Amino acid sequence: xxxxxxxxxxxxxxxxxxxxxxxxxxxxxxxxxxxxxxxxxxxxxxxxxxxxxxxxxxxxxxxxxxxxxxxxxxxxxxxxxxxxxxxxxxxxxxxxxxxxxxxxxxxxxxxxxxxxxxxxxxxxxxxxxxxxxxxxxxxxxxxxxxxxxxxxxxxxxxxx
Numbered sequence: 001x002x003x004x005x006x007x008x009x010x011x012x013x014x015x016x017x018x019x020x021x022x023x024x025x026x027x028x029x030x031x032x033x034x035x036x037x038x039x040x041x042x043x044x045x046x047x048x049x050x051x052x053x054x055x056x057x058x059x060x061x062x063x064x065x066x067x068x069x070x071x072x073x074x075x076x077x078x079x080x081x082x083x084x085x086x087x088x089x090x091x092x093x094x095x096x097x098x099x100x101x102x103x104x105x106x107x108x109x110x111x112x113x114x115x116x117x118x119x120x121x122x123x124x125x126x127x128x129x130x131x132x133x134x135x136x137x138x139x140x141x142x143x144x145x146x147x148x149x150x151x152x153x154x155x156x157x158x159x160x
Contacts, residue, residue, distance in 0.1 A: 006058075007026065007031075007032070007033075007035075007114060008035060008056075008058045008081060009109050010033055012081070012105075012109065012129075012143075012145065013033075013035055013056070015142070015143040015144070015145065016056075016079060016129075016139045016140075016143055017139050018036075018037070018054070019035060019036035019037070019053075019054050019055060019056035019078070019079075020036055020037050020038060020052060020053025020054045020055065021036050021037070021038050021039070021040070021051055021052055021053055021054075021055045021056070022034075022035040022036035022038075022039045022040070022046075022055070022056045022057070022058075023039075023040040023046030023047065023049060023051060023055065023057060023068070023071075024040070024046055024057055024058055024059050024060070024068065025039035025040060025041050025046075026041060026114045027041040027042065027043050030114045030115075031114070032114075032115065035056050035058075036055075036056050037053075038052075047067055047068060047071060051071065051072075051075045051078075053077065054077050054078055054133075054135065054136070055072060055075055055077060055078030055079075056078065056079060057069070057072045057078055057079070057080040057081070058080070058081040059080065059081075059082070061082070061083060065082060065090060066089075066090040066093065066094065068080070069082065069090060069093075069094040069095075069130070070093070070094055072094075072130075072132060073094050073098045073099065073132055075132070076132050076133055077132060077133040077135070077136070078131075078132055078133070078136060079129050079130065079131055079132075079136050079139065079140070080129070080130040080132075081127060081128075081129055081130075082127070082128060082130060083125050083126065083127060083128075084104055084105075084125070084126035084127055084128040085125075094130075095130055095151070096151065097151070098132075099130045099131060099132055099151055100131050100132055100133060100134065100136065100137045100150065100151060101130075101131040101136070101137040101140050101141075101148055101149060101150045101151060102128050102129070102130055102131070102148070102149045102151065103128060103129040103131070103140040103143065103145055103146050103147065103148045103149075104126065104128050104146045104147045104149070105126070105127045105128060105129065105145050105146040106145065106146045106147075108125065108126065108127065109127055128146075129143075129145065137150060
C-alpha cells in the first residue's frame with residue numbers, strides 16, 4: 001500500500017465493540033463510518049492531543065507507527081492495529097512486556113480507501129491487534145478474528 005491513510009475494515013471494528021476515541025482518523029467528510037465516538041484527524045495532530053477512554057488506534061504504518069503505539073501503551077486502554085512484525089524494535093519496545101495481549105488476525109485483511117471502497121489487494125502482510133487493558137483482552141478473545149496470545153508480565157530480575 002502506497003498511502004498512509006487507510007480505513008480499518010468495518011468487520012474488524014464491529015466485533016471489537018465501542019471505542020471512545022480514534023486519534024488517527026481521516027478528517028471529517030472523508031470518513032464513511034465512525035471508528036469511535038470522538039475522532040482526531042491529521043488536522044488535529046492526534047498524537048499531541050490528550051487521549052481519553054477506550055482508544056482505537058490504526059496508526060500510519062511505517063517509521064511513525066512506534067510513536068502512536070508508545071502513546072497507546074502509556075494510555076493503557078485501547079487496541080492498536082499494526083503489522084505483525086514481531087521481530088522489530090517497535091514490537092519489542094511497545095508490545096512484548098507492555099501489552100496485555102496480541103491477536104494475530106487470520107488471513108490478510110483488505111483495508112478501505114477513505115471513500116469507503118474496499119481495496120482490491122489485501123494488506124500485503126500479516127496484521128495483528130494489540131490490546132492494552134483487560135477489557136481489550138476480552139474484546140480480542142470474543143472477536144474470533146484470530147489467535148490471541150496473552151502476554152505474561154516479565155519475571156522480575158534477581159539481584160546479583
